[in-house]
Amino acid sequence: MLRYNELLSRHTSFRIGGPAYCWAEPGNPKEILEAISLAKSKNKKFIIAGKGTNLLARDEGFDGVIIHLAGDFEKIELKSGDIIKVGAGLGLAKLVKYAFDKSLGGCEFLAGIPGDLGGAIFMNAGARRPKGEPGFIEIKDILLDIEVLDLKDKKMEPTGGSCGRNTERPEHICGLKAATVLGRECIKILGKKEIDFRYRSSGLDGKIILGARLSLKKDKKEDMQLRISEFNKKREWLTKIGFPNAGSIFKNPGADKPAGMLIESCGLKGKRIGDAEISGVHANVIVNLGKAAAKDVLGLIDLARTSVKQKFGIDLELELKIL
Numbered sequence: 603m604l605r606y607n608e609l610l611s612r613h614t615s616f617r618i619g620g621p622a623y624c625w626a627e628p629g630n631p632k633e634i635l636e637a638i639s640l641a642k643s644k645n646k647k648f649i650i651a652g653k654g655t656n657l658l659a660r661d662e663g664f665d666g667v668i669i670h671l672a673g674d675f676e677k678i679e680l681k682s683g684d685i686i687k688v689g690a691g692l693g694l695a696k697l698v699k700y701a702f703d704k705s706l707g708g709c710e711f712l713a714g715i716p717g718d719l720g721g722a723i724f725m726n727a728g729a730r731r732p733k734g735e736p737g738f739i740e741i742k743d744i745l746l747d748i749e750v751l752d753l754k755d756k757k758m759e760p761t762g763g764s765c766g767r768n769t770e771r772p773e774h775i776c777g778l779k780a781a782t783v784l785g786r787e788c789i790k791i792l793g794k795k796e797i798d799f800r801y802r803s804s805g806l807d808g809k810i811i812l813g814a815r816l817s818l819k820k821d822k823k824e825d826m827q828l829r830i831s832e833f834n835k836k837r838e839w840l841t842k843i844g845f846p847n848a849g850s851i852f853k854n855p856g857a858d859k860p861a862g863m864l865i866e867s868c869g870l871k872g873k874r875i876g877d878a879e880i881s882g883v884h885a886n887v888i889v890n891l892g893k894a895a896a897k898d899v900l901g902l903i904d905l906a907r908t909s910v911k912q913k914f915g916i917d918l919e920l921e922l923k924i925l
């Protein structure tokens with residue numbers, strides 16, 4: 603499905619963003635290529651967007667094609683044992699519900715994260731573990747492998763259904779043959795160890811994540827429900843934010859130096875530009891009070907960065923992606 607001149611404020615949790623030249627919702631790899639061909643034929647860029655919960659779209663919009671995976675990419679399937687195969691376009695809430703219904707534990711931490719699987723893998727989404735357990739759990743911890751469309755890798759030649767070094771895997775996650783559907787372009791499988799996962803990044807720039815296999819564990823529903831409640835409890839503050847937002851704006855520069863604390867120490871909680879405000883609930887969140895423009899949010903980002911640099915000598919790195 604293609605929609606021209608589509609307002610990005612409809613597709614971002616910030617509810618901010620001007621029009622995209624085209625919003626495409628391909629339901630299979632062939633339609634992804636058609637969307638890319640459209641961009642190329644008009645000499646425009648293309649990018650992938652998930653649920654837009656970590657995105658700031660600019661006021662002038664995006665002069666290109668935005669690809670949002672739908673259709674076949676929203677499928678989920680139980681494979682052998684405790685392994686599930688999930689399309690990149692599936693929402694995390696649906697993934698958690700599916701796993702819960704099958705009594706497969708391990709992905710409860712994703713319960714309150716509002717993105718889809720592709721966005722979560724690209725961002726290496728995660729959460730602090732519940733009380734008594736140390737550190738964080740991230741999507742990489744439950745990932746076996748992913749399937750990507752890598753349009754940059756010109757070395758790869760399709761070979762009758764599979765390609766690249768991982769030819770041993772009998773089928774693609776999307777069940778389509780690369781050679782017949784994709785021509786020179788290639789689908790490949792990347793094992794977890796081949797991906798450069800770090801804190802809120804995956805190094806997968808330039809690749810389109812199509813789906814993944816997740817490794818879960820048989821578990822008791824009561825225990826899983828308890829863990830979901832514990833994760834949700836940790837996120838209760840988010841429900842108090844009350845306005846559209848995109849979650850954390852900056853990465854935490856260190857466990858003992860949360861970005862929110864640094865920004866708050868600069869006296870910026872509640873600071874407003876236009877209709878954008880540094881949340882009074884958590885200073886690492888910017889909210890749209892109603893009619894905020896991207897330039898207002900960018901102004902607050904700039905202010906927070908400059909203030910933290912001046913006061914603490916720390917460079918804050920964006921977690922938010924800007925289109």
Ligand SMILES: Cc1cc2nc3c(=O)[nH]c(=O)nc-3n(C[C@H](O)[C@H](O)[C@H](O)COP(=O)(O)OP(=O)(O)OC[C@H]3O[C@@H](n4cnc5c(N)ncnc54)[C@H](O)[C@@H]3O)c2cc1C
Nearest residue numbers: 652653654655656717718720721722724727728811848849
């Ligand atoms: C209220 C709230 C709470 C949040 N809580 C958390 C949290 O606890 N932990 C956490 O980690 N994050 C959190 N986030 C941030 C965000 O939800 C996550 O980063 C999420 O994983 C982003 O998924 P998305 O589908 O919305 O991706 P988008 O925001 O649409 O995209 C994010 C990036 O991923 C890329 N991308 C998306 N899909 C694909 C794909 N198929 N192939 C290649 N690239 C792709 C995009 O190009 C973009 O660069 C929160 C956000 C909000 C609004």
